[in-house]
Amino acid sequence: MVNVQTLDPTASPLNYYGWELRRQREAAGLTLQQLGAVIFCTGSLIGQIETARKVPTRDFSERVDAALGSDGLFFRLVGLVLRSQLPTWFQPYAEMESKAAYISTYQAQLVYGLLQTEEYARAVLATGSPDDLEGLVAARMERQRILERLQPPLVWIVLDEAVLHRPIGGAGVMRRQLERLLEFNRNRWMRIQVLPYSAGEHPWLAGAFNVLRFPDHPDIFYTEDMMSGHMTADPETIREASLHYAHLQAAALSVSDSAALIARVMEERYEDRSQRDTVA
Structure with a gap:
């Protein structure tokens, strides 16, 4: 007799998703294999999702909804599932970030x-x-859906x-990341400035911070x-942070000069060698 794992649907959004699936x-x-044949994946993958051993994707959820006629249930659930994969201590911030009308951030180490x-x-x-790298990646990508809203938040970034110079993931990864920054900078609701090395010392040498504003x-x-x-809403802390952020913006390159620097670093430091070799 096959030993079927029983999930507690109240334990987590991932458990509930698997139980409901x-x-x-x-x-x-339908058997696992039969459903897999309909939605073009393996029965093993479906089994892993049903037993909360794998995190579902939005694409998977859309196909399941179509196959089972579940009226978008799994597509709605998957957002909760993906957000639940964020570290517990980070989830309150992510929830507030998703509701913000304006986001300003200074980033010292990473995009x-x-x-x-x-x-x-x-x-x-x-x-x-991490134990589940793909789950964390999916959760981070889910956070970015707020930028796809009809009215996304206004976002001002100082990097x-x-x-730009820290080669995260290698040259190819960095080139594509900097290309994305340039694409974002063309959006009217986003502005990216670079704080150059020549700015020297400043109040936030210790690290990054974000300020969220709401209507x-x-x-x-x-x-x-x-x-x-x-996270804090202390008015004095907000005033001080806003003042420091204004100083950072003033010391940073303009939006157009920042874009030029990003493009220059991308070409000089993360040259696309495959294209160069093809041309040669």
């Missing part, structure tokens, strides 16, 4: 998570040797020049260390 598949009279390509994110997240909620200041995040 099994329930609806069995109600439709801001909302702007990362999938391969850049994977290289960054892999440094922590330390060091971010009907107090502003929030957020920073994090290696182990946890710290």
Whole structure:
């Protein structure tokens, strides 16, 4: 007799997704392999998702909804599942970030998570040797869906020049990441400035921070260390952070000069050798 793993659907969004998928598949009279044949994946993959050993994707969820006639249930659930894969300490910030009307951030080491390509994110997240790297990557990509809204938040980013030179994931990954920054900079609701090395010392040499603004909620200041995040709506902290951010913006290159620097670093430091060899 086959030993079927029983999930507690109240344990987590991932557990509930797997429990509901099994329930609806069995109600439709389909085996794992039969459903897999309909949605073009293996029965093994479906089994792993049903037992909460693998995180579903949005594409998978759309195909399951179509196959089982579940009226978009799994597509709605997958957002909760993916957000639940974020570190527990980060989830409150991600929830507030998703509601913000304006985001301003200074990043000293890395490209801001909302702007990362999938391969850049994977290289960054892999440094922590997580048990489920793909789940974390999927969760980070899910965060970026706020930029696809009809009315996305206004986003102003100041990147330390060091971010452009740190070769996360290798030359190819960095080239595509910098290309994406240039694409983002063409959006009217996003502005990217680079704080050059020549700016010297400044109040936020210690690290990155974000300020979130809302139409009907107090502003929030957020920073994090290696182990946890710290969020506050203290007015004095917000005033001080806003003042420091204004100084960073003033010291940074203009948006157009920043784009020129990003393009120059991309070409000089992360040259596309495959194209060069083809031309040669």
